[in-house]
Amino acid sequence: MTELRNTQWVLASRPEGMVAPSNFERREQEVGQPGEGQLLVRNLYLSLDPAMRGWMSDAPSYIPPVQIGEVMRGGCVAEVVSSSAAGFAEGELVFGMFGWQDYAVVDVAGPGPVSKLPEGLAPIDALSALGWTSLTAYFGLEDVGKPEPGETVVVSGAAGATGSVVGQLAKLKGCRVIGIAGGPDKCAWLTDDLGFDGAIDYHAEDVSRRLKELCPDGIHVFWDNVGGEILEAALNRLALHGRVVFCGAISGYNDSTPPPGPRNYINVLVRRARVEGFLVFDYVDQMPQALAALAPLVQSGQLRTREDIREGLTSAPEALVDLFTGAHLGKLMVHISDPSGALA
Amino acid sequence: MTELRNTQWVLASRPEGMVAPSNFERREQEVGQPGEGQLLVRNLYLSLDPAMRGWMSDAPSYIPPVQIGEVMRGGCVAEVVSSSAAGFAEGELVFGMFGWQDYAVVDVAGPGPVSKLPEGLAPIDALSALGWTSLTAYFGLEDVGKPEPGETVVVSGAAGATGSVVGQLAKLKGCRVIGIAGGPDKCAWLTDDLGFDGAIDYHAEDVSRRLKELCPDGIHVFWDNVGGEILEAALNRLALHGRVVFCGAISGYNDSTPPPGPRNYINVLVRRARVEGFLVFDYVDQMPQALAALAPLVQSGQLRTREDIREGLTSAPEALVDLFTGAHLGKLMVHISDPSGALA
Numbered sequence: 001m002t003e004l005r006n007t008q009w010v011l012a013s014r015p016e017g018m019v020a021p022s023n024f025e026r027r028e029q030e031v032g033q034p035g036e037g038q039l040l041v042r043n044l045y046l047s048l049d050p051a052m053r054g055w056m057s058d059a060p061s062y063i064p065p066v067q068i069g070e071v072m073r074g075g076c077v078a079e080v081v082s083s084s085a086a087g088f089a090e091g092e093l094v095f096g097m098f099g100w101q102d103y104a105v106v107d108v109a110g111p112g113p114v115s116k117l118p119e120g121l122a123p124i125d126a127l128s129a130l131g132w133t134s135l136t137a138y139f140g141l142e143d144v145g146k147p148e149p150g151e152t153v154v155v156s157g158a159a160g161a162t163g164s165v166v167g168q169l170a171k172l173k174g175c176r177v178i179g180i181a182g183g184p185d186k187c188a189w190l191t192d193d194l195g196f197d198g199a200i201d202y203h204a205e206d207v208s209r210r211l212k213e214l215c216p217d218g219i220h221v222f223w224d225n226v227g228g229e230i231l232e233a234a235l236n237r238l239a240l241h242g243r244v245v246f247c248g249a250i251s252g253y254n255d256s257t258p259p260p261g262p263r264n265y266i267n268v269l270v271r272r273a274r275v276e277g278f279l280v281f282d283y284v285d286q287m288p289q290a291l292a293a294l295a296p297l298v299q300s301g302q303l304r305t306r307e308d309i310r311e312g313l314t315s316a317p318e319a320l321v322d323l324f325t326g327a328h329l330g331k332l333m334v335h336i337s338d339p340s341g342a343l344a
Numbered sequence: 345m346t347e348l349r350n351t352q353w354v355l356a357s358r359p360e361g362m363v364a365p366s367n368f369e370r371r372e373q374e375v376g377q378p379g380e381g382q383l384l385v386r387n388l389y390l391s392l393d394p395a396m397r398g399w400m401s402d403a404p405s406y407i408p409p410v411q412i413g414e415v416m417r418g419g420c421v422a423e424v425v426s427s428s429a430a431g432f433a434e435g436e437l438v439f440g441m442f443g444w445q446d447y448a449v450v451d452v453a454g455p456g457p458v459s460k461l462p463e464g465l466a467p468i469d470a471l472s473a474l475g476w477t478s479l480t481a482y483f484g485l486e487d488v489g490k491p492e493p494g495e496t497v498v499v500s501g502a503a504g505a506t507g508s509v510v511g512q513l514a515k516l517k518g519c520r521v522i523g524i525a526g527g528p529d530k531c532a533w534l535t536d537d538l539g540f541d542g543a544i545d546y547h548a549e550d551v552s553r554r555l556k557e558l559c560p561d562g563i564h565v566f567w568d569n570v571g572g573e574i575l576e577a578a579l580n581r582l583a584l585h586g587r588v589v590f591c592g593a594i595s596g597y598n599d600s601t602p603p604p605g606p607r608n609y610i611n612v613l614v615r616r617a618r619v620e621g622f623l624v625f626d627y628v629d630q631m632p633q634a635l636a637a638l639a640p641l642v643q644s645g646q647l648r649t650r651e652d653i654r655e656g657l658t659s660a661p662e663a664l665v666d667l668f669t670g671a672h673l674g675k676l677m678v679h680i681s682d683p684s685g686a687l688a
Contacts, residue, residue, distance in 0.1 A: 268590055
């Protein structure tokens with residue numbers, strides 16, 4: 001086998017405030033051979049996720065930050081180029097944390113799982129409908145929000161990759177679902193294509209007033225991806241014993257000073273509510289069950305996703321900025337290469 | 345029976361900012377006779393509680409506010425003067441929401457339970473060791489905080505009537521307990537008399553630095569009575585999967601604008617923590633079990649309380665102000681009258 005050249009994006013500097021393309025630096029390396037229990041994979045698509053902003057900072061968080069000079073962390077779907085691990089064969093499609101690069105040598109035993117793409121799914125499904133964002137929606141509803149049929153579920157960042165799946169899964173559970181998103185196109189997608197019961201355009205509408213209209217019985221489960229003023233508006237409408245699934249606070253991720261906490265957090269006491277943070281990576285052991293539950297919904301078309309695919313590994317740093325400015329529509333990912341002929 | 349004169353404190357105006365004695369007005373009335381299912385009771389002691397500030401406001405809350413001109417709501421221990429209710433006899437000691445007055449005619453069927461004082465307890469125990477504050481501690485630990493043996497429990501407002509019981513109950517569960525209180529006397533009481541493992545004087549010490557010293561494994565359960573900066577300090581030390589029992593936010597109760605929310609509330613997500621509000625009045629059905637669990641601890645001296653007793657119903661409005669300025673030590677109550685000879 002000839003030596004393969006590997007283009008990588010490494011972290012060059014830690015962002016202050018908004019992430020910038022200059023925080024990354026390109027590097028070329030030769031690719032090593034997989035040792036025992038390892039695979040050499042060629043990345044097809046790279047997923048871009050809000051959590052990446054946190055991995056770039058050295059503030060204490062749930063996993064260690066990416067070090068300066070280290071390949072940027074990222075979830076990918078890839079094709080196995082050569083395998084020294086039992087149960088994995090050349091040409092199979094796999095997904096896992098393979099990083100911002102063309103090729104990766106990975107341990108199948110971890111850290112972080114290497115999963116095979118289920119039959120009948122496309123490579124992008126691995127990062128979108130079955131990706132971390134969908135798994136986040138799945139575990140956050142099953143284990144934290146626990147909505148009952150007939151309850152009202154409100155989702156912020158509803159047109160995003162996680163939020164749109166949260167809403168669809170809640171609809172499948174028999175809930176009334178209201179989404180909050182930025183712009184009429186996103187809102188129309190939620191109600192017309194995904195079957196949400198209502199959508200609020202926070203760019204153009206008074207979120208508090210609209211929540212009052214659309215949630216006459218209050219909000220039983222508020223799924224928060226955003227934080228800030230939208231969180232405050234939702235806390236004001238929280239039903240008795242309401243649950244806030246605290247999934248993210250993207251409105252504040254790029255601020256150098258933390259955003260103020262919700263001024264009306266006393267409502268958590270008054271409504272005897274529960275606010276709970278959770279992280280999909282805590283549920284790695286339960287991934288197989290989750291994928292088994294989600295895959296048929298994708299195959300049958302009951303769970304629909306939308307992807308915003310940027311071309312070429314070189315586009316990754318610019319695309320990450322768009323993730324935070326909202327200049328994307330659906331699950332944001334980068335196309336790196338195509339599957340080899342046999343599987344294309 | 346001759347007509348009894350009843351002195352009452354009624355709500356005269358709603359406070360703006362700090363509660364003031366001028367928010368109350370004295371009224372004299374004649375006392376009626378109990379109808380079927382009712383008792384006429386003579387109040388012995390009136391409990392003063394932080395929740396009263398909320399009952400004086402017309403902001404939406406968990407129960408309707410006291411109306412202007414209505415007798416101020418309050419928990420009391422009382423002696424039955426005459427009974428038209430099965431199972432209650434003249435001379436028995438009972439406790440319930442009998443209000444800021446000498447006498448009350450109450451329905452034993454509610455709203456709000458009328459309980460009998462267990463054998464071997466003193467009247468003040470009904471409002472202190474077995475009062476709403478102790479029940480709050482009991483249900484908040486059992487149902488919300490759920491500390492495990494060996495976990496670290498931190499309590500704010502620790503020398504208060506609720507906080508001091510929280511700490512003692514957590515010690516009985518085998519937890520390491522740290523209290524936060526204002527002043528060296530309160531702190532000494534916690535460690536020397538009640539057996540807390542540590543105490544932090546927030547008037548004199550850097551709470552964040554001391555929490556770091558005293559909670560090397562982080563805070564597993566933070567019981568918050570106070571809110572504000574102490575809540576922020578605790579959120580910074582929260583252990584993974586920590587629980588915040590959101591019991592009160594007394595630091596902000598008398599502000600006319602709400603206090604800022606915790607600036608570091610993102611820690612709830614990062615630590616995958618749970619913040620849960622609760623209200624003792626939701627547990628009325630389980631009160632008998634709770635009283636059965638607490639009474640032996642009081643009788644055996646394993647659960648100790650301290651009372652700050654003000655003399656005479658006339659002192660109630662001034663005493664309520666002291667509740668919020670911290671110018672009291674232990675459970676604050678007002679002595680109204682004594683039991684009749686037979687039970688004294």
